[in-house]
Amino acid sequence: MLASVLETYESWDLRKVAIPSRSRLYQLEPVGIGTPLVESLTGYISRLAEAHCVTPKALISRELVSFIPKTYKTTNLFEMRSLTGALNGIGTMALDLVTVLESLTLRSDLRFLTLLTWTNIFPQRRLLRARRAWCPYCYEEWYSSKDKVIYEPLIWFFEAVTLCHWHNQSLYQQCPHCKRELPPLASYSRPGYCPYCLEWLGVTANYPSSDKTPPSKEEIIWQTWVIKTLGELLATTPRLSKPLKREIVAQAFCRYVEQFAEGNTAAFARMLEIPKNKVWMWQMGKVLPELNVILKICFTLQVSVLDFLTQETLKENSSQFPAMPQKQVRDSSTKKLEVKFDGDRTQQLLENVLQANEQPLPMTAVAKRLGYPKRVLYRHFPELCRAISAEYLKYMKESRIKRIEQCCEEVKQAVRQVHTEGIYPSEAAISRLLAKPGCFRDKKVRAALRAARREICLEP
Ligand SMILES: [Zn+2]
Ligand SMILES: [Zn+2]
Structure with missing residues (x-):
């Protein structure tokens, strides 16, 4: 029987399918980008090596070193050991490694695991610590929780951070099992483990107790603030369209000298108890203050580091950090002030100082006479304080x-x-x-x- 009707079949499409480019290494997603607890680059390398079932030593020597054949002073990427802290920082080593890793993983966000965005703002000195520091309670919590990744947050590497914000515990800087200090990245690094004795660093039932004394109340208040403000910087980093320029530091000092001391550098320096020539050098942009110094200044001025650097006008109270432990601390500190601070009486005394027909006094002397820190008086009565300060400056002139x-x-x-x-x-x-x-x-x-x-x- 002849087929009377011929059926038409769809033809094959022989055009080449567009295949997206493949990454040489896994596109492992970093933890916590855009949050205060963003991962560090050294911790990411350990996790990336683990994901490939190799050691960091193998990953670096077989894959990464060939892309970065240069040496840094006396070392290269594979032999740097004690210098691996620099890989989370602001220098060329961090930049080279981020560039290579981004091209091998086809990710574009690995620079946020370092401080590269802040290269022009903070000097290298005393910025990051050369050794690992960790909270064993955090490790244990992540380990016990089914959906949490064990990793190394970048904030633990800041030299200024010595406490865990969530557990109010000093960070450990020595393996409790083998008593060694640990480099940020070693041949056998694994997040949460000692690269030397390979023991788990989270708290366990028979965990050796820390020989450190528990943090004092003042230390907790200071550290809570430091972690809050540095966390805000880390969380904001991916939202900045480009790295900040060096000039903004000098501009910030000029702005604050103007707002707090009517442009009088000497008065501003006295208020912060810092030598006048240092403030002047920062204002002129001749040198950059270390992060620790910026932290102390911002704490005294009650402004976050981010606002200090980027806000055009003075903010009364800036806070964008998750509230958990701060609430407790802020309550205790402000309550103390509210109970002791007699606003009406202080205002009257300040007005008396202003109206008295005596030789005008500097605000330091007025604060001493009234028995309150000067910054407390400035916070409550900025106009009166500025008027007293202006009277004094006029008198001196x-x-x-x-x-x-x-x-x-x-x-x-x-x-x-x-x-x-x-x-x-x-x-x-x-x-x-x-x-x-x-x-x-x-x-x-x-x-x-x-x-x-x-x-x-x-x-x-
Ligand atoms: Zn912790
Ligand atoms: Zn150990």
Whole structure:
């Protein structure tokens, strides 16, 4: 039987299918990008090696080193050992490794596991610690929880961070089993384990107790603030469109000197108990303050490091960090202030200082007299404090002008006296007759000397 109807079958599509590019290494997702507890690059390398069932040593020597053949001073990537802390930091080593890892994993977010975004802002000195630090309670909690990854948060590497924010425990910096300090990345590193004795570092029933004394209340308050503000920086990093420029540090200092001390660098430096020339160098952008110094300044000014660097105007209270343990600390610290701080009486006393017909006092002296820290007075009565400070500065300026006028008059008389004695009125000869010999440092006094010589025709 002949087929009367021929059936049409769909034809094969022989066009090539577009295959997305394949990554050489697994595209392992980093933990916590955009949060205060973002993972560190060294911890990520340990996890990446584990995912490939090899040691970090094998991953680095067989894969990564060939892409970074250069040496860093005396070492290369494979031999750096004690320097591996730099891989989480702001320098070339971190940049080279991030570039290679991003190309091998086809990820574009691995730079957020380092501080590369802050390269222009923080100097390297005392920024990150060279050894690992960890909270054994966090490890144990992640281990017991089914859906949590054991990893190494970047915040544990800051030299300024010494506590775990969630457990109020000092971070461990020595393996409790073999008593060794651990490098951020070693040949046999695994998150949560010692790379030397291979023991688990989380808290277990027979965990050797720490020889550290428990943190004091003050340390907890300080550390809670440090972790909150550094956590905010780390969480914000991926949202910054590009790395911040060095100039913003100098601009921030200029802005705060203007807002807190009406542009008076010396008064601002006194308030923070920092040498004036240091503040001036920071304002001029000649040097960058270390992170520890910025932290102390921001703590005194009650502003987060991020706001200090990026906010155009002063914020009363800035906080964008998850609230958990802070709540407790803020309650205890502000309650203490509220109970003890007598607002009405202090305001009255400050007004009295301002209206008194006495010699104006600097705010440091006023604060001492009232028995409150100066920053507390500035926080509660910024306008009154600024007015008192301005009065004092005005008084100091007027006194200086008077003093110089007096010096000029003394110089004039001394020139006449010396001249009648037949002596040439040199600066040295006149200085001997003055109450304050150092006054020739002022150019107005030197001009007065020249004018007095002209009067007696000793100078053209
Ligand atoms: Zn912890
Ligand atoms: Zn060990």
